[in-house]
Amino acid sequence: MGNYKWNNPEQLRSLLCEVVSWDSRTHTEGERKFPFKLQQKLLENDYFKQHPDYLSLHEADPGRNLVTALYKHQDATDTVVLISHFDTVQTEEYGDLEDLAFNPELLTKELIKRKNELNEESRIDLESGDFLFGRGTMDMKMGLVLHMSMIEKAISEDWPINLVLVTVPDEEVNSAGMRAAVKVLVALREQYTLSYKLFLNAEPSFTQKPGDENYYIYSGTIGKIMPAALFYGKETHVGEPLKGMTANYISTFMTQLMEWNALFCESERGESTPLPVSLQQKDLKLQYSTQTPYRAVALYNVFLMKRTAQDVMNLFEQVALKAAKQCNEAYQLICAQARVKPIGKVSVIRYQELLEYAEKKLGKKQVEKLLSDVLAHDEWDEREKSLRAADELLIRCSELAPAIVLLFAPPYYPAVNSSDDPLIKETIELVKNLALKEFELEVKQIHYFNGLCDLSYVNYQDQSYGWTTFEQNTPTWGSLYNIPFQQMSELQAPILNVGPFGKDPHQSTERVHINSAFVQTPKLIESLLKELFSVKPTM
Structure with a gap:
């Protein structure tokens, strides 16, 4: 076993708070600086010092970059792409607490003093001690942290698969980051002879209605x-x-x-x-x-x-x-x-x-x-x-x-669905059984993720070329706005979204469930990767 830095609940909580502290609101200087901070963080793992070509920044648009980190096993071609975004929405709604929006520990403590100002559901969750509050805790820096943890585990335990971590800017506005990432993924596939088998996102489990406490995983995303x-x-x-x-x-x-x-x-x-x-x-x-x-x-x-x-x-x-x-x-x-x-x-x-x-x-x-x-x-x-x-x-x-x-007018997010894919069916059953057995947690499947998602830009299937109507009737097409439909069609592998449970994205009460984020979801993602790709337990 290796020397883990991003593995147990305490380490994951510490990493989340650090990553959240890197203010990366869309279209701000923080968003532009974030990839460089993340690159330095990933370089704390010697693997990327030994393989500097595996950790790269790529231009999404002028001034903004996406990050790719590749774990490559010498005998493997099967590859899972781990997708996340690092930008967040703005923070004006925090009022006089705006300075604490990116400090989850202090914000959560301060909210306890003001709990009577919260709505009932948020107050009950705060008093339970089960949630960590802050901008980006739920949507979706915890997803990025989970993927960093998986890369570290794969390196340390020499998993016989390949993982590509992709984290992008601008998901909250036009998805410039993911649209640029499509071309990068096609290039990486050719350069390192990768065979993409699964696109795995870690957007959080969204409530379907107020008071919903169910945990969902998603086999598609709405367009x-x-x-x-x-x-x-x-x-x-x-x-x-x-x-x-x-x-x-x-x-x-x-x-x-x-x-x-x-x-x-x-x-x-x-x-x-x-x-x-x-x-x-x-x-x-x-x-x-x-x-x-x-x-x-x-x-x-x-x-x-x-x-x-x-x-x-x-x-x-x-x-x-x-x-x-x-x-x-x-x-x-x-x-x-x-x-x-x-x-x-x-x-x-x-x-x-x-x-x-x-x-x-x-x-x-x-x-x-x-x-x-x-x-x-x-x-x-x-x-x-x-x-x-x-x-x-x-x-x-x-x-x-x-x-x-x-x-x-932009943006356009095509809908994608993998509910009928045999690998996804197998994965969902695996996750459901494990969650019930390990955590007495009932997992429910949703066929279309009800928040927009970067998975829209992979596994694109449109035999009728219906997208040409979009090109012909979008005035900014080709100059200001592009969607790489052709390359998207080349990235043919099923999609799945497994992320932590949280509540109130884009609100001042945004929060992530501590046990879901730091205990349950890491175990579920690790298990599905190991089971699907025959990773034997390390001694």
């Missing part, structure tokens, strides 16, 4: 896509309202039909996607005036299980055509009553069609210049740039108005 719309009417003075049409008027018909529309709901294996909702709706007027708002935009959230981008765009177009029809009928009636001539009929256009029209009218060079000017606005995020790109084109092709332009 998400963001259909968006630009509404373009005709400007006028408020004193002559029927000489124009507000974009807000058009948008109300669309949002009424999109919000909670069961057409977008999918059900598989007794689980269902949440209904779609609007995430943003606004007009594009920059200041107040008596000119009516003639351009507006909306973003809609749609979850996926089996559907591709093409499927969603087809449904989205169907809804838009119905919205346009209702809008036109209502508008025609108003014009008839007022005895004025309508300005036209609202049409529905896909971004792909608008782009082709604009290129014919303006020329490719001018269109490229317009789009590149939009991308130069650093104050806009990927979603805003997508909407503004469509807006810039339609301003110059206003003869197409009034219109609803349909597009996609």
Whole structure:
């Protein structure tokens, strides 16, 4: 047996607190520095000093890096990829305790003094002494710590398999880290002759409803896509309202039909996607005036299980055509009553069609210049740039108005599921039996992880090339936003998520269950790796 540093509950707790203390909120300096701190921590293991090529930083995007750490057994090709993310969401909700958000031991002690300020469930958990509070304790630095522990064990006990630890930035926003990691994983496979057999994530076990104390493992992850719309009417003075049409008027018909529309709901294996909702709706007027708002935009959230981008765009177009029809009928009636001539009929256009029209009218060079000017606005995020790109084109092709332009805005998470895979079925039974026998813990399987997850970017299967619809209708595609669909298709191995139990991710009461994190889950992950890949116990 080796000299372990990240093995027993006390060591794991200490490591978690250290890793949490490295503030790595998305899009902060802390997130940029985190990979270098982690690299130094991993170098405490002599294995990586002896094999420096096995521990690497890779650029995710300018200024941000992902980390890979390879444990390579000389006789093995079978490889398990251990996936985690190290960024966390922001911490404003901690109020005057924000300085302690990254110090779990002190925060937990301080909360005891303020327990009456917590909701009942959080207060009961705090008083039990069974939870450690802090930003990133649950989501998901404990997962990274578990994977570090597995790498150390494999090195120390000379496991006859290969492990690749991959931990990435930006999971909480656009998954730039995991999208970049796809290419890295393909390259590592070629360089070291690895055969990927399992992609194992350690996102925490999420509660399914308030008060839920069940422990879940996940054999898939839900997908998400963001259909968006630009509404373009005709400007006028408020004193002559029927000489124009507000974009807000058009948008109300669309949002009424999109919000909670069961057409977008999918059900598989007794689980269902949440209904779609609007995430943003606004007009594009920059200041107040008596000119009516003639351009507006909306973003809609749609979850996926089996559907591709093409499927969603087809449904989205169907809804838009119905919205346009209702809008036109209502508008025609108003014009008839007022005895004025309508300005036209609202049409529905896909971004792909608008782009082709604009290129014919303006020329490719001018269109490229317009789009590149939009991308130069650093104050806009990927979603805003997508909407503004469509807006810039339609301003110059206003003869197409009034219109609803349909597009996609980042991010896009394809759904992935491995519930029918023989290896996953075997693994789930193994974990269930072990948890019951060792800890009297009942493990429940969920087929689709109900929080978005980096596993969306591996084991991609789409024989119909439905993703090309996403490429063609995402204005920032290829310049600001990319998904490596082709390489994702090459990473064919089943997925599984086994992580610690916790509660309240993204809240000031985020916490991880101490026994689950430091005793139960390490044992479950170690056992499944050893059993599946015939690792014999060390003497």
